[in-house]
Amino acid sequence: MYGFTGKILRVDLTTQSISTLNTADYEQWIGGHGIATAVFFDLMRDKMVSAFDPENKLVLMAGLFAGTLVPGASRVEMVGIQSQSYPYEWFGRSSIGGHFPAMLKFAGFDGIVLEGAAENPTWINIVDGEVEFRDAAGMWGLDTEETQRMIFSQVSNQISKRKAPHVRTGNMTQWPCVLTIGPAGENLSRIASVQHSAGPSFGQGGFGGIWGAKKLKAISVFGTGSVAVADPQRLLQESMRFRKKYGADFDNPAISDWQEYITSHFGGHPGRGGAIFDDQRRAHGCYGCHMNCRPKTSIGIGTGAICKKGRFYQKFELAKRGRVTAISGKATKLCDRLGINAYVIDVDINYLNALREKGILGPGKEIDTDLDFDMLGEAEFIEDFLHKIAHRKGIGDFLAEGIVRAAAKWGRLEEDLASGTLPVLPWGYPIHYDPRTEVYWGYASLVSSRDINCHDFNAISYWIPNLDVAAGRPPVVSAGRAAEIIAEKCSPYNDPLMIDFSDANMYSIHMARTTAWLLHYSLFWKQSCGLCDNAFADFINPYAPDNKGLTPEGEIAFFKAVTGKKMRFEDSMEIGRKIFTLNRAIWTLQGRHRDMETLAEYMYTIPSEGIVMVAGRSPSYFMPVHENGQWAYKNVVPRKLDRDKVEEWKSIFYELEGWDVQTGSPLQSTLEDMGLQHVITALQKTDKL
DSSP: OTTSOSEEEEEETTTTEEEEEEGGGGGGGOSHHHHHHHHHHHHOSOTTSOTTSTTOOEEEEEOTTTTSSOTTOOOEEEEEEOSSSSSSOOEEEEEEOSSHHHHHHHTTOSEEEEESOOSSOEEEEEETTEEEEEEOTTTTTOOHHHHHHHHHHHHHHHHHTTSOOOTTTOSOSOOOEEEEOOHHHHTTOTTBOEEESSSOEEOTTOHHHHHHHTTEEEEEEEOOOOOOOSOHHHHHHHHHHHHHHHSOOTTSOOSTTHHHHHHHHTSSBTTTBSOTTOSOEEOBOSTTOSSOBSOEETTSSSTTOOHHHHHTTHHHHHHHHSSOOHHHHHHHHHHHHHTBOGGGHHHHHHHHHHHHHTTSEETTSSEEOOOOGGGBTBHHHHHHHHHHHHTTOTTHHHHTTOHHHHHHHTTOHHHHHHHTSSOBOGGGOBOOSOTTTSHHHHHHHHTSSSOOOOOTTHIIIIIIIIIIITTTOOOSSOHHHHHHHHHHHSTTTOOGGGGOOSGGGTTSHHHHHHHHHHHHHIIIIITTSOOOTTTOSOOBOTTSTTSBOSTTHHHHHHHHHHHOOOOOHHHHHHHHHHHHHHHHHHHHHTTOOGGGOOOOTHHHHSOBOOBOOSTTSOOBOEEEEEETTEEEEEEOOSBOOOHHHHHHHHHHHHHHHTBOTTTOOBOHHHHHHTTOHHHHHHHHHTTOO
16 A cells, blocks of 8 residues: 555553554545544444543544655544543544654554553553553653653664664664653543644644543654655655645745734744744744744744644733733643643633633632632743643642533533633534634534634635735735635535625535535545645635645645545545545444534624724624625624524535434435445444434
């Protein structure tokens, strides 16, 4: 198999034993998420166990393109029964980039299955196909940075005795790649992450706490192998063509106020994302990346953190002193070191502060805490806050369960979801893009198991309108031109109304197609092949002469060069649909029913007021709309959702996917068409077909 080593490592933590699976047995599932989900389905007989049960199996699987020259394609997926989602612990996923996915293949394995639970703290050391279980008692209690440094030292000494060091320095030229949990994971937090290097982490899903329950502190991999591809010359040519035609020219930026765009989104320079609190930084990226959006900072804090993770504390700093300092970077770094999912923290703080202002939370109050909110924005506050969560001290014991579970324990969940005081997406994940405006984001999260976090349509629906149009500047492309590009590129639907965010189109077949395309594309190309969500799908590209990005021609060219196989883009989307159907079957076996798929109450009752993207302007939310036969970017707020029409949309979407409209479960005929007889059998055994 081109793109793979051919082996998936199977680790039994209970017996401290290993075996392997043949990757070729799962070739139809492409890689990454597809193979990981198929392996989980086969090995996980009881899919109703809790997240922290030793029987919960976690599957890590590198993307098909990991370790090759495909640009922006270093990704590994982890799947299993997650602990973060509420009120149900659904089967779920998380992913990271960095160098671990490639190094795992170089070490001889395409993936790792984690089963059982160790009796004592354990870490796993993998060097060129050899696997050791090592005592992690001395690491238990250390943060993720301390753990990685300890492993670097031990493994580097081991490797130096086996491999020739650098001829001049006498040192190894490559560190091992490590995944590890911090104190939050050890204390079984539902918002605990699994950290890799500086920046990348498995955040969403609470998988760090599941590692803690398994007494698994870390996995280290080091390999000197390589990944065979079908046509190396063609792959190199396609990669260089892509970089030349579609890559950003930082000396001659093509987007109006590109600096503002990147600073707002990632908090840094074009292609160098990260922290605006440090002007001295250099480009750094995942293995083989052309974008290098993970910066290395001169002051050594916040390194590798992008987007919201790199700036979650900045607004509190700005409110406190009117400027951003290194404190925000320290907050990000502390999240990583303690192994806490940074993405949830700002919603947590805002919610607690709202309760404090209502007189509900504080010393001796209904919700008792000694958190000093007068220090919000200072280093002392965030250090106290994060340490309380990681070590389950005081109010941190509630927060370690996730903010929605905390609100439920305080008896406030229903009230605060109705008022919007606690803004969350489906399944208890913190608000990301607002479903009342960017409706497909809410839909895709609703029919899945977490915040969908796929930005394919996001530039068109959010960034272009709300930076250029809201500021009174000409957009990169007009709304009509954007619709033309979508109609050309979004096979198999080829429907321009997929980006019509008018009130009349929010509950239509067109928006069902938007949601389906997003899910199928992401599951195949990003989560299974491993393409970066920051770079793909590439619809509108300001550096291309006609503003049309490389999707879908680029993805197909990369796939053929790596695998040697011809594939139509429409076929890749059908495989993505097949992978999503397998996910849906697992949720059905866990008890999922359409009646469970509801948005938070405030989305039906409280209108969205928009955002402030340009200083001095009123809150707004500009989006492409098609009204009276004309395309335009229009402010769509204030807007709320219609409960009955959302239910109608669900039926439209279920029918489009081939699911039962009454239950939301995959139809037998759909499963038969996809060749999933073993899934039919599993559903029949539990009377859920």
